[in-house]
Structure formats: C-alpha cells, structure tokens
Amino acid sequence: MLTIHAADELRHTWDDPAPVKDGAVVVEGARVAATGSLADLQERFPGARVRRWPGVLGPALxxxxxxxxxxxxxxxxxxxxxxxxxxxxxxxxxxxxxxxxxxxxxxxxxASAVRRPAVLQTGRADLAVFDETGACVATVCAGRLVHRRR
Structure with missing residues (x-):
C-alpha cells in the first residue's frame, strides 16, 4: 500500500537550502517512491493513503x-x-x-556517525517530523510508522 506522508514543509536533508512548502513523501513498502508537493503527489498517486503531520518532514536522525x-x-x-x-x-x-x-x-x-541522513527517491523510507519546538511528532522506520505523538 502506498502512503503519502505530508507536512507543512519537506526537507530532503536537514540543511536543505530549498525546502518544499506543503511537501510530501510517497512511501511504498520500505522505500521512498517519490517526493514533492502534496498536491502533485496526490495527483500522481490518487489511491494512496495520506497522513498529514504538523511541522517539518525530513530524514530520520x-x-x-x-x-x-x-x-x-x-x-x-x-x-x-x-x-x-x-x-x-x-x-x-x-x-x-x-x-x-x-x-x-x-x-x-x-559503526560510526558518518551517515548523513537524507530523503532520497528509492532510498530506505526513514522519516521524521518535528514541530516548531523541535519535538518529534512522528517517526517512520523502513516505511513503517513506529511513533506518533498523540
């Protein structure tokens, strides 16, 4: 099943110089199928379930x-x-x-902290959403929603 995770802003890396407003990530299984604006992705993937989160969506840490x-x-x-x-x-x-x-x-x-987290098409779907205070709202690990703040 395809899931679109959407937020007020999408950052492909946490220091992304060009974040996507009303951005989203399409997750298929454990992989990222696409990234872009929510409107564009809903048009491209009309049957996908949409999970809308408050805050900034980016790579898990x-x-x-x-x-x-x-x-x-x-x-x-x-x-x-x-x-x-x-x-x-x-x-x-x-x-x-x-x-x-x-x-x-x-x-x-x-083994070491050399990995620079990024949201990449066909990459493993490891995502996190943070609110304006920096608190984690949701975590997606290998395509599975493993945490959401209530």
Whole structure:
C-alpha cells in the first residue's frame, strides 16, 4: 500500500537550502517512491493513503549518544524512535540484547556517525517530523510508522 506522508514543509536533508512548502513523501513498502508537493503527489498517486503531520518532514536522525534508559532493551530502542532517530551507534548498542532489539525494529546500528541522513527517491523510507519546538511528532522506520505523538 502506498502512503503519502505530508507536512507543512519537506526537507530532503536537514540543511536543505530549498525546502518544499506543503511537501510530501510517497512511501511504498520500505522505500521512498517519490517526493514533492502534496498536491502533485496526490495527483500522481490518487489511491494512496495520506497522513498529514504538523511541522517539518525530513530524514530520520542518527542517535549519536547512549540509548535512553528504560527497563528493557526493546523500550530503550523505542525511546530512540520517539526522538525521531532510526539509527544508533554501535558503541552504544553494545549488548546482544540491544542489537537484537534494534534489528527487530529495523533500527540501523552504525559503526560510526558518518551517515548523513537524507530523503532520497528509492532510498530506505526513514522519516521524521518535528514541530516548531523541535519535538518529534512522528517517526517512520523502513516505511513503517513506529511513533506518533498523540
């Protein structure tokens, strides 16, 4: 099923010099099928489900510090997703339990922080939406909506 994630603004990278107002990303499975204005994408993909979010839509983040504390590895990984991140550094996912929890949730474990998050056509659909205060509104990891603020 195709899903269009739309927001007030789309940034392909967080320092994107030309953000798209009323921008959107079409997600098909775990991949980005298209990006552009919501109006254009709704016309191109008329049967797609639309999820409209308040704020700025862009690439999900890399969590570069220790995973937040929580009673279980699964909850620690979910806490990262709630921050808008879908990747963690290997040095902070040092236990087999944390790595397994990350893998089960499609969270990428990186050897170093060299990855520059970007929304790319045919790339993995890792997205995050942040409101005007910087709080994460929604996180999409490998095409799945894994967090939304209520």
């Amino acid at each position: 890399v969590h570069e510090g220790p995973l937040p504390g929580a009673p279980t590895p699964r909850e620690r990984v979910h806490a990262v997703l709630k921050l808008g991140a879908v990747a963690v550094l290997e040095e902070y996912a040092g236990t087999a339990e944390l790595r397994a929890a990350a893998e089960r949730n499609d969270v990428v474990v990186l």
